[in-house]
Amino acid sequence: MSDTSKSLPAYRLGIDLGGTKMYALVIDRKGKVVGSSRRATKSELGYRKVLGRLAETAREAVFEAGIKLKELRSVGVGVPGPVDAAKGRVLLAPNLGWGAKPVAKDLGALLGKRVVLGNDANFGGLGEATHGAARGTASSVGAFVGTGLGGSVVLAGRVLNGAHGFGGELGHIRAPFGTAKCPCGRVGCLETIASKTGIARIIAAGVKAGKRSRLKLSDDGRLRSGDLLRAWQAGCPLTIDALTQCARALAWGLATAANLIDPEVFILGGGVMEALGDELLPMVRGSLGEFSVQFTRRKADLRRARLGDEAVATGAAVASVPQET
Ligand SMILES: [Zn+2]
Structure with a gap:
């Protein structure tokens, strides 16, 4: 177990994409937040602009953590709607005005990273189960x-x-x-x-x-x-x-x-x-x-x-590193 955890990256990045705001954070292996950034979603600007804002928010959180994007294996994103996690597609996100969108591919191209998608409540539960109330x-x-x-x-x-x-x-x-x-x-x-x-x-x-x-x-x-x-x-x-x-x-x-x-x-x-x-x-x-x-x-x-408004981003960060069992 200790050998496996040593092979995992030291930091991970998760983003909570909500209808009104987006929140990115970088956590260490123990779930401690070492960098974060947030901004308004502005979904009225359209899909491409929201993706650009996501990429900026992610970069800011990474900068604040004092690390480099290349140190991260992948990026997790929680979205308000059902997703096809295997294909990296949002199926529907009415709060963002989105129908089906290939978010993992499109955001992945902007960041040069693999992107793991999940539903926000699912990631919130994962965050609480890993680093919060149900740890x-x-x-x-x-x-x-x-x-x-x-x-x-x-x-x-x-x-x-x-x-x-x-x-x-x-x-x-x-x-x-x-x-x-x-x-x-x-x-x-x-x-x-x-x-x-x-x-x-x-x-x-x-x-x-x-x-x-x-x-x-x-x-x-x-x-x-x-x-x-x-x-x-x-x-x-x-x-x-x-x-x-x-x-x-x-x-x-x-x-x-x-x-x-x-x-x-x-x-x-x-x-x-x-x-x-x-x-x-x-x-x-x-x-x-x-x-x-x-x-x-x-x-x-x-x-x-216990994690409040950090739960979804924490779960997204956890999901960005596949469990090695
Ligand atoms: Zn219903």
């Missing part, structure tokens, strides 16, 4: 509650992308109690409840039905996690109802994953969890036994994500 565990399932609901499955240090890029799509598991339409076109996906969009929808529906809320939604229906926490602390019944539904939907998703995979650990992350994890975690735990018999016998190992 040292053999298997983990991640749930990331942000604007949408992302998921990840990591087994023996490898993230499950799936044969068609849809591995770990927790957000599109359907719940029997779900009634709202999902952007994917189906009805009742967990993302319609356990996400900021879902919580905002539940609160807006309550207000429309004449209930009072302490939470102010902006005109476009957007919601900030910090405002949610304040409304919860003030005892707003609509907020409490929406978060109770969110926790129950998460429990349904985790119980479904547990019945299929039985992971050692569940990681709960994303903006909503960062703001309200202390409130939500016990609620999720309380509902797990309702949905899977194994949690009537034992307590689930639920852990809050």
Whole structure:
């Protein structure tokens, strides 16, 4: 093992490409961040310009780390959408306005490096499993509650992308109690409840039905996690109802994953969890036994994500060096 790790490069570079910003970081073998850079994505500039910005951000992170690009074996990039990892193609990234794009080939040509692509939530889970909340565990399932609901499955240090890029799509598991339409076109996906969009929808529906809320939604229906926490602390019944539904939907998703995979650990992350994890975690735990018999016998190992907005880039950096087993 020690011989193998010595043959691996000392540094690795990962990039989190999001709809609004991109973040590149260089980590050492232990996961310590030694250089980073970020800038706005500006997806409105188009595919080629975004690729150019990715390459600049990567170079800056490498410069800050005090190393040379040639010292890196390859570069990992997490994107907001499903990918064909084997072919290095993004299949669809609506937040970037992209359809199918050969990102690995095109960015690889700009950087002169091999590029490894992955879905952002999958890489977030890999980052947490390798250097964060689930470090040292053999298997983990991640749930990331942000604007949408992302998921990840990591087994023996490898993230499950799936044969068609849809591995770990927790957000599109359907719940029997779900009634709202999902952007994917189906009805009742967990993302319609356990996400900021879902919580905002539940609160807006309550207000429309004449209930009072302490939470102010902006005109476009957007919601900030910090405002949610304040409304919860003030005892707003609509907020409490929406978060109770969110926790129950998460429990349904985790119980479904547990019945299929039985992971050692569940990681709960994303903006909503960062703001309200202390409130939500016990609620999720309380509902797990309702949905899977194994949690009537034992307590689930639920852990809050630790890497915050560095998780995706960290996982991308980890994935850039294939595990040598
Ligand atoms: Zn869906």
